[in-house]
Amino acid sequence: MTGGRPGGGGVAGPAAAGGAPLLAIRDLAIDFGTPEEPQPAVRGIDLTVTQGSTLGIVGESGSGKSMSMLSVVSLLPDTARVSGSVQLAGREVLGLGPRELRKIRGSQVGMIFQDPMTSLNPVFTVGDQVGEAIRTHEPGMSRRKARARAIELLADVTIPRPAERARSYPFELSGGMRQRVMIAIAIANNPALLIADEPTTALDVTIQAQILELLKRLVDERNVGLIVISHDLGVVAGVVDRVAVMYGGRIVEDAPVDELFAAPRHPYTRALLGCTPRLDRPNASLTPIPGTPPVLSALHGGCSFRARCGYRQPRCEDEDPALQPAGRSQAACLFADEIGALPLSTAAPAATEEAAS
Amino acid sequence: MSSPATSEASAPPPGGAEPLLSVRDLVKEFPVRHSGGPIRGRDVVHAVSGVSFDLYAGEVLSLVGESGCGKSTTGRCILRLVEPTSGEVTFRGEDLLHKRPGELRALRRHLQIVFQDPYSSLHPRRRVRDIIAEPMIVQGMSNRAALAEVPRLMETVHLDPARAGRYPHEFSGGQRQRIGIARALSLSPEILVLDEPVSALDVSVQAGILGLLEDLQQRLQIAYLFISHNLSVVRHLADRVAVMYLGKIVEIGPALETFADPGHPYTQALLSAAPIPDPVVERGRERIVLGGEVPSAIEPPSGCRFRTRCWKAAEICATEEPALIDRGNGHPVACHFA
Amino acid sequence: MTALDLTLREEVARPERRRAGRAAWLTVPVILGLIVFGGWLVIALTITLWSPYDPLATTGLPLLPPSAEHLLGTDALGRDVLARTLYGVRASLPLCFAVIAGGVLIGSLFGAVAGFFGGWVDAVLMRITDVVLAFPAILLAMVMTAALGPGLFHAGIAMVLVWWPIYARLLRAQILSVKEQAHVEAAVAAGAGRWRQLRIHILPLAITPTLVNATMDLGQVVLLAAGLSFIGLGATPPTPEWGLMINDGTIHFYQWWVALGPGLAILSLVLAFNFIGDGVRDLLDVRTPGRSA
Numbered sequence: 001m002t003g004g005r006p007g008g009g010g011v012a013g014p015a016a017a018g019g020a021p022l023l024a025i026r027d028l029a030i031d032f033g034t035p036e037e038p039q040p041a042v043r044g045i046d047l048t049v050t051q052g053s054t055l056g057i058v059g060e061s062g063s064g065k066s067m068s069m070l071s072v073v074s075l076l077p078d079t080a081r082v083s084g085s086v087q088l089a090g091r092e093v094l095g096l097g098p099r100e101l102r103k104i105r106g107s108q109v110g111m112i113f114q115d116p117m118t119s120l121n122p123v124f125t126v127g128d129q130v131g132e133a134i135r136t137h138e139p140g141m142s143r144r145k146a147r148a149r150a151i152e153l154l155a156d157v158t159i160p161r162p163a164e165r166a167r168s169y170p171f172e173l174s175g176g177m178r179q180r181v182m183i184a185i186a187i188a189n190n191p192a193l194l195i196a197d198e199p200t201t202a203l204d205v206t207i208q209a210q211i212l213e214l215l216k217r218l219v220d221e222r223n224v225g226l227i228v229i230s231h232d233l234g235v236v237a238g239v240v241d242r243v244a245v246m247y248g249g250r251i252v253e254d255a256p257v258d259e260l261f262a263a264p265r266h267p268y269t270r271a272l273l274g275c276t277p278r279l280d281r282p283n284a285s286l287t288p289i290p291g292t293p294p295v296l297s298a299l300h301g302g303c304s305f306r307a308r309c310g311y312r313q314p315r316c317e318d319e320d321p322a323l324q325p326a327g328r329s330q331a332a333c334l335f336a337d338e339i340g341a342l343p344l345s346t347a348a349p350a351a352t353e354e355a356a357s
Numbered sequence: 358m359s360s361p362a363t364s365e366a367s368a369p370p371p372g373g374a375e376p377l378l379s380v381r382d383l384v385k386e387f388p389v390r391h392s393g394g395p396i397r398g399r400d401v402v403h404a405v406s407g408v409s410f411d412l413y414a415g416e417v418l419s420l421v422g423e424s425g426c427g428k429s430t431t432g433r434c435i436l437r438l439v440e441p442t443s444g445e446v447t448f449r450g451e452d453l454l455h456k457r458p459g460e461l462r463a464l465r466r467h468l469q470i471v472f473q474d475p476y477s478s479l480h481p482r483r484r485v486r487d488i489i490a491e492p493m494i495v496q497g498m499s500n501r502a503a504l505a506e507v508p509r510l511m512e513t514v515h516l517d518p519a520r521a522g523r524y525p526h527e528f529s530g531g532q533r534q535r536i537g538i539a540r541a542l543s544l545s546p547e548i549l550v551l552d553e554p555v556s557a558l559d560v561s562v563q564a565g566i567l568g569l570l571e572d573l574q575q576r577l578q579i580a581y582l583f584i585s586h587n588l589s590v591v592r593h594l595a596d597r598v599a600v601m602y603l604g605k606i607v608e609i610g611p612a613l614e615t616f617a618d619p620g621h622p623y624t625q626a627l628l629s630a631a632p633i634p635d636p637v638v639e640r641g642r643e644r645i646v647l648g649g650e651v652p653s654a655i656e657p658p659s660g661c662r663f664r665t666r667c668w669k670a671a672e673i674c675a676t677e678e679p680a681l682i683d684r685g686n687g688h689p690v691a692c693h694f695a
Numbered sequence: 696m697t698a699l700d701l702t703l704r705e706e707v708a709r710p711e712r713r714r715a716g717r718a719a720w721l722t723v724p725v726i727l728g729l730i731v732f733g734g735w736l737v738i739a740l741t742i743t744l745w746s747p748y749d750p751l752a753t754t755g756l757p758l759l760p761p762s763a764e765h766l767l768g769t770d771a772l773g774r775d776v777l778a779r780t781l782y783g784v785r786a787s788l789p790l791c792f793a794v795i796a797g798g799v800l801i802g803s804l805f806g807a808v809a810g811f812f813g814g815w816v817d818a819v820l821m822r823i824t825d826v827v828l829a830f831p832a833i834l835l836a837m838v839m840t841a842a843l844g845p846g847l848f849h850a851g852i853a854m855v856l857v858w859w860p861i862y863a864r865l866l867r868a869q870i871l872s873v874k875e876q877a878h879v880e881a882a883v884a885a886g887a888g889r890w891r892q893l894r895i896h897i898l899p900l901a902i903t904p905t906l907v908n909a910t911m912d913l914g915q916v917v918l919l920a921a922g923l924s925f926i927g928l929g930a931t932p933p934t935p936e937w938g939l940m941i942n943d944g945t946i947h948f949y950q951w952w953v954a955l956g957p958g959l960a961i962l963s964l965v966l967a968f969n970f971i972g973d974g975v976r977d978l979l980d981v982r983t984p985g986r987s988a
Contacts, residue, residue: 060559160649174650175424204423205586206647209630213646231560234589234632238639257636275564277589279631280638282616286593288565292529438880462886470884478877482899488878492885540881 020090022193022225023049023072028084030067030076033297040296041067043249044084051192054219054226056236056257059246062293065229069195073105089192107137110186114198116178120170126181127166130154133188153184157214176207180214187218193225200235212239233276237261245269248294248304255329265331265340267309273344287347303333310348311335376411377580378435378548383408383444385430389655402654404430406604412548415578419591419612421627422601425651428584432550435582436468437461466496469541473553475533479525486521489540496544510539514569531562535569542573550582555590567594588631592616600624603654603662606681610688620690622667661692669694720977728970731963739784748775750782750935758950768952770943779935780956786936787964790851791916795909797855802862803905809863810870811893821867828860832919840928847920847936850929854919858912862905869901907976914968921961937961
């Protein structure tokens with residue numbers, strides 16, 4: 001894995017020496033309130049990403065997916081109280097001082113944010129911004145060299161006429177272009193891990209296709225680890241090897257992508273698949289998920305999904321299911337095996353609570 | 358530029374009835390303001406450049422396209438929320454564009470709109486019952502009569518009428534969208550323009566709203582002009598579809614046919630780019646990845662506007678704009694090589 | 696949208712908000728401000744009934760330091776400073792409310808018409824506003840008093856003329872942004888006429904910054920009025936008015952108590968208005984839900 005690869009910049013940074021995974025998250029919890037009035041956003045998750053693999057984190061608003069990834073680069077708001085462990089290439093990241101964090105951000109982990117319009121500084125040219133990213137981690141490099149390298153990177157992300165484009169300001173570029181600039185900044189220092197938070201949500205579908213192809217190519221060429229956070233199951237299906245589904249601040253299912261889509265073992269995953277319209281199955285009926293996502297601070301005991309679950313049983317009121325493994329998948333449902341065995345077209349039996357939405 | 362072929366652009370559903378709404382050569386141009394500097398004369402954004410179609414009673418016609426294609430502007434022009442630069446919009450034979458305010462108001466009850474953003478489309482300081490009753494009051498109903506209709510309307514959209522006295526911020530996004538739908542239905546319109554009605558909602562909530570819209574459409578036989586960029590949603594709901602690119606309709610036809618066998622390269626690219634939640638299918642797909650970016654609407658390409666990104670482009674595409682006519686696909690396509 | 700918005704975004708049906716204890720906007724400063732303002736209001740309304748001394752009469756030897764009889768001493772004419780201080784609020788309070796009311800009404804009218812109708816109406820009205828805005832307050836006050844004669848009333852008129860342009864701009868800016876919102880479009884789609892759009896759908900939302908600003912400006916008017924009187928353009932002697940009293944105080948610098956009363960009075964009232972203004976802002980923000988994400 002650490003052999004040089006032709007083209008595509010250098011080999012990804014501090015390689016997974018001694019087999020440590022690129023990213024290992026254990027029991028991560030993030031809370032925004034006070035000890036008296038907790039406002040949890042993430043309630044204990046475990047994740048592992050190895051070099052060259054791609055992980056998709058899927059969830060809706062309020063599931064905690066973005067928060068959990070922000071903790072990897074410690075970009076959470078000051079009011080956040082974080083507990084648990086986040087290790088990058090074997091090294092604990094939580095609790096590091098600002099200087100150490102600055103060394104990690106950009107060089108070990110590259111982040112691509114959702115909205116390129118607000119994530120780029122409007123008063124600097126894109127060439128300057130990519131150059132700045134480079135010189136942050138190589139302070140000795142001359143401006144000229146950094147600019148040359150920036151142009152190389154812009155070409156790498158398939159921006160046409162990169163030398164000219166480097167002199168443009170963000171507002172002169174389209175959404176797709178800006179996102180490519182973001183990606184260029186993210187890969188500028190050859191990080192071993194890329195985290196893309198809803199990278200294509202703000203983009204048109206044809207541009208989305210371009211950006212996703214770009215990300216896939218970069219992963220292949222540079223052998224980096226990639227995490228894609230999305231609410232769109234379709235985006236995730238086409239890009240990643242493995243999917244983690246988040247609900248109510250927890251991971252409720254974690255499985256290889258084929259298995260997750262073919263035989264989901266958690267009722268929420270099933271329900272999500274059942275309510276997503278598919279271009280190739282226009283006549284499939286969509287079953288909405290009744291109710292609304294939970295208010296995390298109000299969750300006590302039992303399964304967090306039970307109020308909206310069509311397979312709810314009395315046991316679900318009291319037992320909060322841990323992730324039940326089965327081969328390479330795991331699902332946080334007491335009946336995961338049975339759920340997984342059901343054909344996808346079967347509808348959920350139980351009538352659920354007041355469909356308030 | 359009205360072509361005889363525009364009658365083809367609106368192949369009527371069986372029955373051959375008269376269209377409820379007729380749009381002919383709709384044009385909307387926005388002047389561009391250059392910040393600082395003198396007003397540099399004639400720069401305009403060609404948001405809509407000659408759009409024609411018919412909408413029949415009880416059908417769902419969808420306008421699809423990506424951002425900047427002019428679909429939202431078209432919807433707004435029809436309701437005169439934005440004044441078109443030129444063109445014709447006829448509702449049951451009445452010319453909507455040249456009505457005076459008084460006459461226009463009376464006609465407005467037949468055409469209503471549901472907006473994209475459930476957060477800004479409801480007045481934040483008014484109670485839900487007042488929001489829903491507003492159109493009826495504006496149209497001359499007494500306050501009391503209008504408020505009496507509210508519980509029924511709320512039930513139609515599956516909201517609890519007991520909550521009519523609450524404020525919008527006490528509801529979730531999906532519920533707010535239902536309030537918006539109830540408001541739009543209050544005048545019993547025959548045409549409903551839906552401008553990306555589910556795009557701002559979570560997927561689990563979308564399905565509920567789509568189900569509601571489907572149900573309402575069938576029960577009340579309202580004609581929908583469904584504007585969206587999400588092909589999967591459109592395919593699920595639409596009878597006919599019009600694909601727009603840079604201010605023009607490039608293909609229009611029955612949804613089933615158009616999606617199954619698209620004639621225009623842009624439609625093909627759109628369909629190819631739409632993600633499908635199935636990794637096996639995704640791996641097996643042949644992806645058409647369009648090069649380049651969407652050209653500027655201020656200086657659209659000559660001839661066929663799609664030619665700068667089209668793999669079939671040839672010389673004729675730059676010199677001659679392809680007309681929207683049936684070229685053997687069974688429905689109109691604006692491409693020389695369809 | 697920041698990631699924080701994505702997570703904590705309002706996608707949940709909120710249960711009824713029950714506030715435990717007092718409302719969020721009633722912070723300590725706000726309560727303090729309300730108490731102080733309330734106190735001054737009561738004084739203004741009732742002082743004639745219980746004032747220990749007549750503010751205009753000589754009730755002691757001149758320039759006596761504070762004592763048990765005259766808690767803040769006496770001024771150069773032997774008048775009780777405390778009584779004059781307390782009476783002073785009867786000049787300042789009605790004045791500041793009148794000026795703000797006038798300024799807000801005139802300014803809002805300009806701003807609403809300009810913002811809503813746009814076009815050349817907007818251009819003309821805004822140019823007029825710009826011209827008036829360019830006048831320094833003091834200069835205008837001087838011109839007014841020269842033309843109309845001295846006195847607090849004329850100073851008040853001058854202040855209204857100086858104040859309204861700010862409110863014109865404020866309301867215009869708000870209207871420009873509110874009128875683009877979707878719920879206004881919805882009203883138009885239903886057939887609402889312009890007046891209805893403005894009255895029901897635009898103004899109630901656009902007026903918020905004006906109200907906050909107006910509350911804070913009450914204090915500014917008190918200051919300006921005192922300032923004008925201080926330089927001789929406002930109240931005339933023997934009216935007990937704080938600015939005038941401070942002027943006296945500067946003449947008799949070593950008799951520090953003469954200026955102390957009015958000085959503290961101005962300070963307390965202006966602070967009170969500022970605090971209340973903060974509270975008003977929080978109050979109106981709390982009831983206005985999050986804007987479109």
